[in-house]
Amino acid sequence: MSWIADTYASLKPGEIDSLGCVTGKPVTQGGVRGRTEATGLGVYYGIREVCSIAEDMQKVGLTTGLAGKKVIVQGLGNVGYHAAKFFHEGGATIVGLAEYEGAIYDPNGLDPDKVVAYRKENKSILGYPGATDVPNSADALEMECDILIPAALENVINGGNAARVKAKIIGEAANGPLTPEADEILLAKGCIIVPDMYINAGGVTVSYFEWLENLSHVRFGRMDKRFSENQNTQILQSVEALTGKKVTDIERRQILHGPDEVDLIYSGLEDTMIDSYHEIRDMMITLGINDMRTAAFVVSINKVGVAYEELGIFP
Numbered sequence: 001m002s003w004i005a006d007t008y009a010s011l012k013p014g015e016i017d018s019l020g021c022v023t024g025k026p027v028t029q030g031g032v033r034g035r036t037e038a039t040g041l042g043v044y045y046g047i048r049e050v051c052s053i054a055e056d057m058q059k060v061g062l063t064t065g066l067a068g069k070k071v072i073v074q075g076l077g078n079v080g081y082h083a084a085k086f087f088h089e090g091g092a093t094i095v096g097l098a099e100y101e102g103a104i105y106d107p108n109g110l111d112p113d114k115v116v117a118y119r120k121e122n123k124s125i126l127g128y129p130g131a132t133d134v135p136n137s138a139d140a141l142e143m144e145c146d147i148l149i150p151a152a153l154e155n156v157i158n159g160g161n162a163a164r165v166k167a168k169i170i171g172e173a174a175n176g177p178l179t180p181e182a183d184e185i186l187l188a189k190g191c192i193i194v195p196d197m198y199i200n201a202g203g204v205t206v207s208y209f210e211w212l213e214n215l216s217h218v219r220f221g222r223m224d225k226r227f228s229e230n231q232n233t234q235i236l237q238s239v240e241a242l243t244g245k246k247v248t249d250i251e252r253r254q255i256l257h258g259p260d261e262v263d264l265i266y267s268g269l270e271d272t273m274i275d276s277y278h279e280i281r282d283m284m285i286t287l288g289i290n291d292m293r294t295a296a297f298v299v300s301i302n303k304v305g306v307a308y309e310e311l312g313i314f315p
Helices: 002-011 039-049 055-058 079-090 113-122 137-142 180-188 202-216 225-243 249-256 263-287 292-311
Strands: 070-074 091-099 100-104 133-135 147-148 167-173 191-194
Touching: 039 147, 039 191, 055 100, 070 079, 070 137, 070 249, 079 091, 079 113, 079 147, 091 113, 091 137, 100 137, 133 137, 133 263, 180 191, 191 292, 202 249, 202 263, 225 249, 263 292
Parallel strands: 070 091, 070 147, 147 167, 167 191
Antiparallel strands: 091 100, 100 133
């Protein structure tokens, strides 16, 4: 992406916003920290919010929260790896991981970082210590779990295998991993399908943040990081003086820490994924729609329609 930006700048000499012509650039060339993991992190934030609604979880026979929920992730590329990593760190149990050479399953849980390190050394995830090998990678989609994250290929869940999928929640981290036939079958079973147009949008969301940073010509956090740290220091000193007690070193670092660029990127992504989910869910409730995909399309089309109506765009 830096080559594209450089080429554009050479063709548009003197254009001060040339870095904004493309996103996904290295940090040293106008990119933002957090862009690499953004899509997988967005998947985590979105599914976490889905699992926070008690009413919806009761319908599929699950408790709220991610803690202890069994997750299978298909694909250990950039999206799948980071999704699995954040689910693992968020308290979920990664029971299955699948790649093109096969899959592994362990009901006691897998550490994605250790699995990736093993694969790098052995050129395969098969044979991972303590896990059961699943030679046919597609079989992992049908294994026991609460949350299934297809993060690799399109059409992997279709009319031929959808009835055998055991997951209660399916998050489309890949583009189009479910066919329309699979949608019908899984919805009839009462599954929650979190559509790709929402759940894998973390990457483009953070690309938007990168574009904003390019246009503003200043790194996120640069203007307010030290101010926040100094203000927090004064507040903490006042609290300690009034109470006569001292916080621990770990607590002090957490309280005094001003936001870095990546902190603000994560915060903006989290806010976007949470707000967008509730926008879709509210539409489902308002119109009596029984699936998130349709509701997400309605929300999107309504925004375009309102813009046309308010701006008076002709024709």
